[in-house]
Amino acid sequence: MPSNARERLLTAAERLFYEEGIRAVGVERILSESGVGRASFYRHFPSKDDLVVEVLRRRDAAWRSWLTDTVEASPRGTDDLALALFDGLAERFAAADFRGCAFINTMVEEADPASPAHRVAAEHKEKVIEYLDGLLAAAGYRGHRTLAGQLALLGDGAIVAALRERTTDAAPRARAVAEALLATAEREEHLPLPDC
Amino acid sequence: MPSNARERLLTAAERLFYEEGIRAVGVERILSESGVGRASFYRHFPSKDDLVVEVLRRRDAAWRSWLTDTVEASPRGTDDLALALFDGLAERFAAADFRGCAFINTMVEEADPASPAHRVAAEHKEKVIEYLDGLLAAAGYRGHRTLAGQLALLGDGAIVAALRERTTDAAPRARAVAEALLATAEREEHLPLPDC
DNA sequence: CAGAGATGGAACCGATCGGTACCAAACAGC
DNA sequence: GCTGTTTGGTACCGATCGGTTCCATCTCTG
Numbered sequence: 181m182p183s184n185a186r187e188r189l190l191t192a193a194e195r196l197f198y199e200e201g202i203r204a205v206g207v208e209r210i211l212s213e214s215g216v217g218r219a220s221f222y223r224h225f226p227s228k229d230d231l232v233v234e235v236l237r238r239r240d241a242a243w244r245s246w247l248t249d250t251v252e253a254s255p256r257g258t259d260d261l262a263l264a265l266f267d268g269l270a271e272r273f274a275a276a277d278f279r280g281c282a283f284i285n286t287m288v289e290e291a292d293p294a295s296p297a298h299r300v301a302a303e304h305k306e307k308v309i310e311y312l313d314g315l316l317a318a319a320g321y322r323g324h325r326t327l328a329g330q331l332a333l334l335g336d337g338a339i340v341a342a343l344r345e346r347t348t349d350a351a352p353r354a355r356a357v358a359e360a361l362l363a364t365a366e367r368e369e370h371l372p373l374p375d376c
Numbered sequence: 377m378p379s380n381a382r383e384r385l386l387t388a389a390e391r392l393f394y395e396e397g398i399r400a401v402g403v404e405r406i407l408s409e410s411g412v413g414r415a416s417f418y419r420h421f422p423s424k425d426d427l428v429v430e431v432l433r434r435r436d437a438a439w440r441s442w443l444t445d446t447v448e449a450s451p452r453g454t455d456d457l458a459l460a461l462f463d464g465l466a467e468r469f470a471a472a473d474f475r476g477c478a479f480i481n482t483m484v485e486e487a488d489p490a491s492p493a494h495r496v497a498a499e500h501k502e503k504v505i506e507y508l509d510g511l512l513a514a515a516g517y518r519g520h521r522t523l524a525g526q527l528a529l530l531g532d533g534a535i536v537a538a539l540r541e542r543t544t545d546a547a548p549r550a551r552a553v554a555e556a557l558l559a560t561a562e563r564e565e566h567l568p569l570p571d572c
Numbered sequence: 573c574a575g576a577g578a579t580g581g582a583a584c585c586g587a588t589c590g591g592t593a594c595c596a597a598a599c600a601g602c
Numbered sequence: 603g604c605t606g607t608t609t610g611g612t613a614c615c616g617a618t619c620g621g622t623t624c625c626a627t628c629t630c631t632g
Contacts, residue, residue: 185609200487203399207590217610219593228590279487284536288484291396291475293542302540329537330553333546337533340480341525344498346489350529357526357557364556381579403620413580415623424620 186224188214194235198282202232202289202297232286232297239282240304247311261315262331263358269335270351273342280343284336308332327365334358382420384410390431394478398428398485398493428482428493435478436500443507457511458527459554465531466547469538476539480532504528523561530554 192214196205207228211218225231247265254264272278279285283301290298309332316324316331334354341350388410392401403424407414421427443461450460468474475481479497486494505528512520512527534550 183608201399201485203397203485204487206588208588211610215610218591218612219595220609222591223608280484285484287539288476288481289397289399291400305540326549329546330549333533333537333550334529334553335533336536337529337531340532340536341529343483344501350525353522353526354529357530357553360557360560361553364559379578402618404618407580411580414582414621415625416579418621419578 183224185214185216185220189216189221189224189231190235190238193231194239197232197235198279198285199277202286229296233300236283236286236297236300236304240300240307243282243304244307244311247308251315260359260362261319262312263355263362265312265331265335266338266351266355266358269338269342269354270348273338273348273351278342278346281336281339284339305332305336321362321365323365327361330361331358334361379420381410381412381416385412385417385420385427386431386434389427390435393428393431394475394481395473398482425492429496432479432482432493432496432500436496436503439478439500440503440507443504447511456555456558457515458508458524458558459551461508461527461531462534462547462551462554465534465538465550466544469534469544469547474538474542477532477535480535501528501532517558517561519561523557526557527554530557 189210193205193210196209196213207218207221210216210231211221221231225234247268250268251261251264254261254267256264283304286297286301287293290301292298293302309328312331313325313328316327321327334357338350338354341353342348385406389401389406392405392409403414403417406412406427407417417427421430443464446464447457447460450457450463452460479500482497483489483494486497488494489498505524508527509521509524512523517523530550530553534546537546537549538544
């Protein structure tokens with residue numbers, strides 16, 4: 181059964197790491213905000229780095245389940261299910277504590293690509309792309325793998341833009357690009373015959 | 377006349393900040409790698425933060441002049457000058473020390489949007505978008521301002537993707553999206569008459 | 573050559589970093 | 603009620619953080 185202290189540590193650390201950055205938050209802050217004793221912390225996690233990795237793993241799971249829920253709850257047709265991504269992002273951009281993508285931020289803060297935290301963050305993006313790839317393949321798009329990478333690229337670009345200008349404008353802006361992209365890509369599969 | 381020590385500090389700091397991150401590099405590292413004495417450092421810069429801001433200012437100027445050179449040296453026609461951006465990015469992605477966009481990284485590391493470093497980084501992106509806007513307006517695109525934001529979004533998305541997968545593949549992938557985007561946008565201005 | 577300003581080196585400062593050791597209280601299951 | 607585990611609190615550790623101070627040396631100018 182899960183420990184109480186461990187749970188409080190993870191939730192406090194997740195919030196603090198996202199709001200202020202991994203390196204910017206010391207162990208002392210996590211302890212005081214979670215109410216956990218210093219010894220208890222190191223009983224549950226060998227080091228701060230291990231806490232970071234565990235926080236990222238949980239956030240990866242939570243984020244991807246949010247993505248699938250958002251897509252499945254979308255009232256759209258099956259053709260442009262992936263576009264629901266950008267409407268979902270718009271909600272995220274509006275959050276008061278929005279500070280970009282936790283995984284992009286981790287890859288920036290943990291510069292070494294071989295570091296555990298960096299790898300977990302990179303693998304998260306891979307899994308998101310695989311999921312999008314599945315959606316696009318099911319919708320019958322020809323170059324679905326490339327298309328999935330392009331949609332993820334648009335999503336990340338929108339997140340960066342939202343972080344920079346601190347508005348939700350980037351979401352519909354990226355959505356429009358995605359629509360233009362899917363409109364041209366769709367033709368290859370669904371409209372092989374010239375229409376003019 | 378420019379001080380020798382100051383110049384060495386700025387070049388060493390720029391490299392170290394980009395390779396390892398701003399917070400990850402202490403003053404000691406900058407001193408040892410630049411060969412500048414501790415006292416000399418604080419004679420030239422009131423604090424480390426001031427050095428960070430000055431490094432960003434110089435990188436902003438250098439990056440934007442690189443952008444204009446890249447665009448002007450492009451063999452393309454005036455219509456898709458902006459696409460030269462992505463070919464230029466591909467070269468950057470291939471660099472051995474590529475570690476994303478220094479300004480995105482700064483906005484991630486310096487979480488407070490009001491901090492001087494964060495603001496300089498955000499303003500850099502604004503200036504890039506203004507430049508792209510000018511290019512698109514000159515080429516006769518109708519919604520050139522929105523289009524400029526979308527191209528910048530694609531550029532940032534490509535940079536993030538390149539940081540994640542550590543290949544140059546993201547550049548042509550983003551370029552293809554930009555071409556699809558400009559292809560649909562161009563019609564509004566240059567082809568007001570239906571072609572079928 | 574003489575003087576002035578800039579320089580590099582090192583000692584030192586308080587604060588904070590991640591991590592360890594120890595302890596008394598709270599808690600559980602029997 | 604008693605035992606054994608988990609808990610929060612605190613003191614402490616060496617290392618490093620950004621920053622100050624002093625000094626001997628170097629270089630450039632007059």
